[in-house]
Amino acid sequence: MSKLFRAVILGPPGSGKGTISERVANSFGLKHLSSGDFLRENIAAKTEAGVLAKTYIEKGALVPDHVMTRLMLSRLEEMTRHSWLLDGFPRTLAQAKVLNSAFELDVVISLNIPLETLKERLRHRWIHPASGRVYNMCFNPPRVQGVDDISGEPLIQHEDDRPEALVARLRHYKDVAKPVIDLYRAKGILHMFSDTETDRIWPYISSLLSTKIPTDLGDAQRVRTH
Numbered sequence: 001m002s003k004l005f006r007a008v009i010l011g012p013p014g015s016g017k018g019t020i021s022e023r024v025a026n027s028f029g030l031k032h033l034s035s036g037d038f039l040r041e042n043i044a045a046k047t048e049a050g051v052l053a054k055t056y057i058e059k060g061a062l063v064p065d066h067v068m069t070r071l072m073l074s075r076l077e078e079m080t081r082h083s084w085l086l087d088g089f090p091r092t093l094a095q096a097k098v099l100n101s102a103f104e105l106d107v108v109i110s111l112n113i114p115l116e117t118l119k120e121r122l123r124h125r126w127i128h129p130a131s132g133r134v135y136n137m138c139f140n141p142p143r144v145q146g147v148d149d150i151s152g153e154p155l156i157q158h159e160d161d162r163p164e165a166l167v168a169r170l171r172h173y174k175d176v177a178k179p180v181i182d183l184y185r186a187k188g189i190l191h192m193f194s195d196t197e198t199d200r201i202w203p204y205i206s207s208l209l210s211t212k213i214p215t216d217l218g219d220a221q222r223v224r225t226h
């Protein structure tokens with residue numbers, strides 16, 4: 001059994017975690033598990049965790065750690081034969097400790113993007129709620145404005161993507177994320193990237209992962225799309 005690869009990507013709202021995670025999944029054949037998307041799936045499916053999580057997300061709050069860790073770890077138990085990249089989890093120190101007790105991580109990527117850049121990006125972010133597909137009128141616009149390329153269904157903007165909501169989200173993110181970043185720095189597996197453009201960060205992340213991901217992942221898993 002080849003060694004599997006386990007990674008986490010951290011970053012504030014709008015930093016490009018989803019955008020970069022999709023490129024990693026396509027380039028290296030890892031499974032991308034986004035906590036936000038997984039929660040939305042559970043909410044749509046009206047699972048017990050989804051119904052509970054909805055009550056917190058509607059208030060713009062984080063889902064409690066014990067709900068989040070139970071949900072994410074049970075999903076990860078179904079993925080033990082895959083290499084994966086987690087996006088949006090862990091988000092707190094308590095979540096990181098539970099994850100670290102269950103899995104040994106190889107790499108933690110942390111995106112450090114300026115506030116003004118985040119505001120500008122989220123102002124132009126449009127989302128297809130059902131699929132989680134993400135667009136940006138300045139970066140990756142849909143073929144038809146306001147319409148999802150695949151389903152033809154309407155795109156929406158998140159209420160809390162507005163600039164005035166972002167500052168509070170960002171302050172909360174920084175308070176909660178700092179101990180998580182410090183934990184992985186102390187473990188010697190943290191890699192920090194700072195820039196205003198994903199396309200300038202991507203080559204560095206891609207070359208880092210090329211050196212870290214076992215080459216014997218097998219052709220089926222490691223699909224090069226360059």
Ligand SMILES: Nc1nc2c(ncn2[C@@H]2O[C@H](COP(=O)(O)OP(=O)(O)OP(=O)(O)O)[C@@H](O)[C@H]2O)c(=O)[nH]1
Nearest residue numbers: 013014015016017018019121125135136139197198
């Ligand atoms: N202009 C510009 N927009 C970008 C860039 N990278 C990503 N975006 C867009 O910026 C927005 C935020 O990117 P996401 O990948 O959704 O960021 P995220 O970290 O997953 O955000 P959350 O899900 O809120 O945590 C999206 O609309 C992206 O399409 C970039 O380099 N330049």
Ligand SMILES: Nc1ncnc2c1ncn2[C@H]1C[C@H](O)[C@@H](COP(=O)(O)OP(=O)(O)O)O1
Nearest residue numbers: 013035036057061062063068088089090091
């Ligand atoms: N690891 C986690 N712990 C607690 N709540 C989480 C979580 N991941 C996601 N959530 C909740 C709070 C988020 O505002 C909401 C949507 O998550 P998201 O799609 O990653 O958006 P964002 O992080 O930009 O709010 O789900």
